[in-house]
Amino acid sequence: MLSRVADSLYWLDRYMERTDAMIRVLRTNYVLSFDDSLNTPSSSRQLLNIFGYLSEEKLQELEKDNTATMRFLITDVSNPNSLRAIIAKARENARGAQDHITKEVWEQVNQVYHQVNDPSMEKRLEAETLKVIDQLTEYITLYYGVTASTMPRGNGWNLMNTGKFIERCLLTIDIARQHLGVIEYKLDETRDILYWRNLLLSLSGYELHLKTYRTRNHDWNVVDQVLFNPNFTRSVRYSLQKIKGYLTKIVEHNNPEGKELLWNQFGRMLSRIEYADMEQVKHEKLEEFLRHTRNDMVNFHLLLGKSFFSYH
C-alpha cells in the first residue's frame, strides 16, 4: 500500500473518531445544560477548552451563550476544530484513499459531509439542536457499521483502526483532564455520582459504571474506569489493547525498518498501563500520570508516522 494512502486511512479514522467523540460530548453538555443543578458556566468552558483554542476573552463571551457555543463548535469554519472542519478533513483523506476504501464507506463519509454542510444547517441548529445532533450521531454510527461490514480485513483496515484507537485514547485522556482540572485533581472528597455524570456520559460509560462499581468511592472509581477498566470501550487500557492487535498485523504485513523501536515504545506504554494500579497512580499523582501517558501516545504516533507514512 502507498505510504500516502496509509497516512490518509490512518487520519480518516482519527478524524471520524474525533467527530464521534465531539458529537457525544456536545450532546451530553447540551442536555445537561438544561438541568439547573448542573448548569454551571464551566461545562461550556470545558467543552470549548477540549475542542477549541480560544483566548480568555473569547471563552468568556462564548460560554454564556449556548447557541453561540454550538455554532462555534459545529458549523463555524473559522474554528479549525469545528465539526464541519473535521469532517471536511476526514473527507479529504477519504478522497485521497478512495481506491482503498469501499464505495459504501466513501458514500457514508460523503453523506456526513453533505449533512454538516447543508445550507440550512445553521438555522436548524438553532431551531432543533438536539435533532440535528442526533442525526449526526446516526450518520457516524452508520459509518462505523458500514466500515465494519464492508472493509476488507487487510492493511487498510488495520491502519484505520490504529488511527481510531490512538485518537480514542487521546480524547479520553483530554476529556478526563478537563473534568478533573475543574476540581484540581482533588479526589478524596466524597462526591455524588451525579457529579461525574457529564464525564461518564461524554464517554458512553455511565451505565457501565452503575453496573460495575458498587462502592461509594465514586471519584476513584471513575478514574479506574477511565484508565484501567478492560471492558470499557473508551478506557485507555482498552484502546491500547486494541492498538496492540492491529499493530501486530501491520508490522507483520509491512515488516518496516526500525520495527523494534516501534515495539519497544509501544510495549513500554502498554506495560505502564497494564501493570499500574491505583496506588501507583496516587503515588505518581494523577495529573502527572495522565500527562505522561498522553505524551507517550503522541510520541508513539510520531514514530508510527515515521515508520509507515514518511516518504523515502
Next chain:
Amino acid sequence: MRMTGNALLEQYKTGPGLWDEMCNNGVIRPEYRHIAQTLTESLVESLHYKDRLAGELFMNQGITFTVYSDDEGIERIFPFDIIPRIITGKEWDKVELGIKQRIKALNLFLKDIYSERQILNDKIVPAELIASCPEYTREVFGIRPAHDIYVHISGIDLIRSESGQFYILEDNLRTPSGVSYMLENREVTKRIFPGLLGANNVRMVSNYPLILHQNLLALAPRHVSNPTVVLLTPGVFNSAYYEHTFLARQMGIPLVEARDLMVMNHRVYMKTTQGLQLVHVIYRRVDDIFLDPLSFKSDSILGVPGLISAYRKGNVALVNAPGNGVADDKAVYAYVPSMIRYYLNEEPILPNVPTYQLIDQGARDYVFHNINNMVIKKTNQSGGYGMLMGNKTTDEEVELFKHEVEKDPRNFIAQPIIKLSTVPCFIDGQLKSRHVDLRPYALCGPNGIDIVPGGLTRVALREGSLVVNSSQGGGSKDTWVVDLNLNEE
C-alpha cells in the same frame, strides 16, 4: 388535475429544420417508443421525483465538482437529464466501424510522425503544419511504445447534422475524460427506470473498466508475470478526480500521485508501506506538459522527474503515449480523411465537418465574408473555450477575433455551424428539445479496438445553445444503443 406524461409529449416542440432524435415530423421514432410509452404512463410528479433521486444519487456518491464563491466551496453535481438518448443498433454499427477506422489511421500517423515521417515526405500532410504544431513533442521522437499503440484510450466527439448524418467533430487522443459519467449515468438510469433497460434490449456498457484493465496489463514488459499497473492522477483538486478514483477502483489498481512515484536507474517505483515497488504500466491522467519536469515544464509538481527516460528505455509503459496532441490538433484534424486514405487505402466511413485552415488567405476571406454561418476555433483549446460562434456575436467581437486570427492564422480553423441534433430533456416540469453531441470511448489494445456501445451524450441545457461542454452550462444523458426487433424497424 395532475398532469401526465401524455400531455408532456403532446406539448413537446422540435425546432424547424433540425434532426430530432425522438420525433420525426411529430411521429415518435421506433427506438423511442418504449420510453415514450413510459412517459405517457408517468405523472409529472413522478418524473420530478426521479429527477431529484438522480441528483441525490450523484451527490451522495461524491460525483461533484466544487464551485468557489466568497472563498467557500459549494459542491455541485454535473447536470444529468433523466430521459435517455437512444441510437439504434444499425446506426451504431456504422459509427463503430467509422471510429475504429479512424483510430487505426491515427495510430499509424503517430507512429509515422515520431519515426519515418513518410506522410510528410509524401506531402499528404504539410510539414510546416506539424513543425508549427505546439503539441508535436520532439522529446519522444524515436520512442516505440509496446505493440506500436499510441492511442490506447480515445474519446471521439460526434455530432449529427440536420439530415441525421453523423460527423466527426473532434478527436480527443490525450487524456479524454467523462467515461465515468457514461458508466454512472447508466447506473442511475437503472435506479430511476428499473425494468426499462431490459425491455429495450439496451447494449451493455459496464465492461469498459475490464477491457481497459486487460489492455493495460498487456502493455507490461513480456517477462513480468504479475505487472504493477497504476493510475496517475494530478490529485484531489483536479476536476476529474472522481473519475480517476472511479476507474482505479473498478480496475483494482492503485491510484497514485506524482509524489508517490520516483525514478531510479531509469525504473519507476512507488513508495509503499513495504518499501519501494516497481511500476510497469502507468495510465496517466496528467497532461504531457506536466508529466516530467526534466523533459517538459520544469516547475511541474504534478510530474515525476525522469519518467520520460524510463519510458524511452522501455521500462515503463505510458498510457496514452506522450505526444499524441499532434494528432488531435484542430488544424491537423482536417487531414485525418487523407490519413485514412494514405495508411489504410480506404474511404472514410464517417465524414469530417468541413474545415477551413485560416492560414490560407482565400479561406480567411471566405470565412469572414460568411461569418454568420461559421464557427472559428483556436486549434489548441478545448472545453468550448477560444471559440467564436459567428451567428451569436457582435461586430466588435468579430473584429477582435479577426485581429487575433491575422496575428497568428496557424492557430485558428473555421467550420460551418452545424445545427446539432436535438433530444427531449425534462426541464422545469416540461419536455424541451436541446442540442446534443456524442462522445464514444474507444480502447485500443494488442487484440484490437473495442468501443463500448453508446458513450457519453453531452447536452447543451441552455435553450438554443450549441455548446455542450460542462464548463459552459452543459449536462449529460445516458446513451442507449438499442437493437430493434425486425417488426419495429
